[in-house]
Amino acid sequence: MTALPDPRTGWGLPALGALPRTADLEPLVTRVLAPNPSPMTLDGTNTYVVGAPGNGQAVLVDPGPDDAAHLAAVEAALGARGARCVAVLVTHHHGDHAEAALPWGQRFGAPVAAGSPAVAGPGGRVLEPGERLSLAGTAIDVVATPGHTADHLAFRLESGAVLVGDHVLGRGTSVVTHPEGDVVAYLESLRRVHDLGPSALYCGHGPELTEDPGAVLDFYLAHRAQREQQLLDALAAGAATVDQLVATVYAQVPREVWPAAAQSTRATLDKLAVEGRVVLGPAERVRTA
Numbered sequence: 001m002t003a004l005p006d007p008r009t010g011w012g013l014p015a016l017g018a019l020p021r022t023a024d025l026e027p028l029v030t031r032v033l034a035p036n037p038s039p040m041t042l043d044g045t046n047t048y049v050v051g052a053p054g055n056g057q058a059v060l061v062d063p064g065p066d067d068a069a070h071l072a073a074v075e076a077a078l079g080a081r082g083a084r085c086v087a088v089l090v091t092h093h094h095g096d097h098a099e100a101a102l103p104w105g106q107r108f109g110a111p112v113a114a115g116s117p118a119v120a121g122p123g124g125r126v127l128e129p130g131e132r133l134s135l136a137g138t139a140i141d142v143v144a145t146p147g148h149t150a151d152h153l154a155f156r157l158e159s160g161a162v163l164v165g166d167h168v169l170g171r172g173t174s175v176v177t178h179p180e181g182d183v184v185a186y187l188e189s190l191r192r193v194h195d196l197g198p199s200a201l202y203c204g205h206g207p208e209l210t211e212d213p214g215a216v217l218d219f220y221l222a223h224r225a226q227r228e229q230q231l232l233d234a235l236a237a238g239a240a241t242v243d244q245l246v247a248t249v250y251a252q253v254p255r256e257v258w259p260a261a262a263q264s265t266r267a268t269l270d271k272l273a274v275e276g277r278v279v280l281g282p283a284e285r286v287r288t289a
């Protein structure tokens with residue numbers, strides 16, 4: 001099966017590893033890249049500093065790993081904006097986004113807000129999808145984006161840009177984790193962000209997507225549909241276990257991301273099983289229904 005055309009191919013995005021440590025993306029937003037690159041985190045985790053210019057306050061979105069060099073870079077970005085941190089928002093509970101939330105929140109005297117109580121912590125706030133936060137001189141809308149994880153949230157800014165965490169990545173595609181993630185919810189979340197008509201997607205990993213965000217969301221939807229068809233084709237061709245499906249469908253991707261691919265595969269098989277199109281057996285055996 002031919003690969004779907006990725007609309008980002010012609011956009012001249014910076015190569016993997018070439019993102020600047022700190023970048024002003026628009027008047028409301030500075031991005032600080034954490035020094036935690038890996039096959040799963042791409043260039044590293046993007047921490048966003050958000051606030052109205054001259055307001056003297058800023059919000060951190062996804063502080064990332066609790067790393068001294070990253071903290072110094074974030075504090076420098078706050079200083080350059082003349083802002084103090086008044087809140088820490090977190091898109092989802094994975095450590096590459098949330099680890100620093102509580103310690104840095106304590107350091108800055110700022111509450112943590114997230115979709116799950118465990119991330120928000122005892123003094124924090126659990127966010128409700130659809131609520132509008134008035135922080136740092138600007139409005140931030142909380143958008144439900146479950147799928148990658150159950151607690152995943154995105155944040156829409158007044159400029160129309162959406163901070164999407166791991167819902168959409170600046171390069172490649174995201175993972176629907178298993179058993180926590182949910183493919184049906186993920187697809188709904190992609191459509192929900194598409195319907196916002198975002199002016200830009202600021203991703204948890206990789207470069208900002210500004211040229212045609214809707215085209216990226218369309219590509220993600222088509223990619224999921226293609227993976228589903230590839231699984232059904234591989235089953236028809238004789239694959240009979242999750243491992244065999246991964247080895248067939250993800251033959252072109254590096255083996256170090258196969259464990260993540262296996263999670264997306266299991267999550268997709270759960271959807272297909274609910275739809276009555278596959279039957280899941282013991283020891284991760286799978287057959288078409």
Ligand SMILES: [Zn+2]
Binds near residue numbers: 041094096097166205
């Ligand atoms: Zn991540």
